[in-house]
Amino acid sequence: NAGVTQTPKFRILKIGQSMTLQCTQDMNHNYMYWYRQDPGMGLKLIYYSVGAGITDKGEVPNGYNVSRSTTEDFPLRLELAAPSQTSVYFCASSPGTGPNTDTQYFGPGTRLTVL
Amino acid sequence: AQSVTQLDSHVSVSEGTPVLLRCNYSSSYSPSLFWYVQHPNKGLQLLLKYTSAATLVKGINGFEAEFKKSETSFHLTKPSAHMSDAAEYFCVVTMNRDDKIIFGKGTRLHILP
Numbered sequence: 001n002a003g004v005t006q007t008p009k010f011r012i013l014k015i016g017q018s019m020t021l022q023c024t025q026d027m028n029h030n031y032m033y034w035y036r037q038d039p040g041m042g043l044k045l046i047y048y049s050v051g052a053g054i055t056d057k058g059e060v061p062n063g064y065n066v067s068r069s070t071t072e073d074f075p076l077r078l079e080l081a082a083p084s085q086t087s088v089y090f091c092a093s094s095p096g097t098g099p100n101t102d103t104q105y106f107g108p109g110t111r112l113t114v115l
Numbered sequence: 116a117q118s119v120t121q122l123d124s125h126v127s128v129s130e131g132t133p134v135l136l137r138c139n140y141s142s143s144y145s146p147s148l149f150w151y152v153q154h155p156n157k158g159l160q161l162l163l164k165y166t167s168a169a170t171l172v173k174g175i176n177g178f179e180a181e182f183k184k185s186e187t188s189f190h191l192t193k194p195s196a197h198m199s200d201a202a203e204y205f206c207v208v209t210m211n212r213d214d215k216i217i218f219g220k221g222t223r224l225h226i227l228p
Contacts, residue, residue: 004158033216040124042205042218043159056214100209101147101166106158114193 002026004107006091013081021076023091023111030096032074033058033104034066035089043090049074057098081114088112117142119208121219131228134178134193136222141187149207150180153221159205159221165189176200190228201226 007022010086025032030051034084035043045058049068063085065077074093078085094102121153122137140146147166151159163174170182176199189206205217 040121040220042119042207042220044218045216048214059215086159092159101164102213103161103164104150104151104158108158 004105006089006092006107006110008110009108011113013024013078014103014114014115015081015083016041017081018021018077018079018082019112020077020092021089023074023076024072025074025091025105026072027093027095027105028071029093029105030071031094031102032068033049033092033094034074034076034088035065036060036085036110037090038087045091078112083114086112086114090113117146117208117210117215118219119206119219121204121206121222123222124220125223125225127225127227128196130198131195133198134191134196134224136187136204136206136218136224137182137189139187140189140206140208142208142210144210147209148180148182149209150174150178150189150191151205151207153203153205155202162191162204185201196224196226198226198228200224206212 004025033048034046037043044060047066049055091106091107094104119140149164150162153159163172165182173179178193203221203223
């Protein structure tokens, strides 16, 4: 049981490039989340999904897109990378009762630098 | 609106002494409160959570927290610090009315030998 896995671990992008951060969970969780963590700050929710085919915006969705075609996978897409998107990105998942009370299980993170 | 404030960005304690990490929240509705720990270069792991059951919540690794509605606080404590407790700790609040998840800015705990 690997839990939540994220790839890549590190990436450097040039301004205007695009990339997809991959996230997979093997716990059959309904909910999945993407966060970003900036230095000295807590995590901010970018997007989340309550199940395959359903996604919703979090607090900071601008500049990102997501899709959820399967229960296991929840990729995060950056279309036109900007320096403001330099951050550490965490994917998480939780069982079905919802983000209000669920325990979230986090991946190890992807450190992204945009130059 | 809901918010969460972690009152200390850094806390240093000696090994074997008590730990207190402070968290205050504001919420218009019944909140759920969580403490997560993040070790260097790792993802976050749940320590404990309060979801409207017992106000004194026990978590992993000897940590506990007490929900005090009158003080809008959810402070994290541990009787005796261990070197392995050195990490960053995040207090999180959610409301039962929507799907907002608000993280505090974190408290970095340093353990002195």
